[in-house]
Amino acid sequence: MTNTTKPTSDAPKPTFDSYEEFWPYYVAMHSRAATRWVHLTGTLTGLAITAYGLARGRKRYALALPLIGYGTAWPAHWFIERNNPATFGHPWWSLRGDRQMISMMLAGRDRELGEIAAKWLAENR
Template sequence: MSKPYTSFAEFYPFYLSQHADRTCRRLHVVGSAVVLALLATALVQGGWWWASLPMAGYGFAWVGHFFFEHNKPATFTYPLYSLMGDWVMFWQVLTRKIPF
């Protein structure tokens, strides 16, 4: 990643290129769904569930990058854009704009 991205619109095509492997995308979607489930549990039951959100989401995503995509997660260089990309890609998979 040599180019500094100055907007999410500029970053997102790069983000998608880093998720070309179908298994990597699927792991991201599963991680995002787990985050939503944990968040719902935390809101309903209260307690400490919120603390596991980052580990749940990033755990699945990083397995996808390290073992299937074989690249470095964009989170390390562009944390905010990468987080935004996770949710945009999640939505695009759910709405079938990106293959699952």
């Protein structure tokens, strides 16, 4: 990572040289369990509606994934975390981070995510 500036709405976003450097930052932007669970719920709901629509031959239902997924996740950042979504500065790595975070949550590893977030925030405040 080339910049370890504290992530606030008025501070510059940190820059990263790889996804591996970005990952702990991404998790830190989801430091509260409520934010992670809103992400999980929105993503799984969007996936379910998309799968249902595609199975029924209604391609427009594919819009449910980004609309419901991001439509629930972004407000969680503003109202729960009080930060801006990492998607705004790092869209592709954030998408990969969403997948990795949700996979860990589904595997029962939410506590580990909280530990990663706490460590990154302690080192970068």
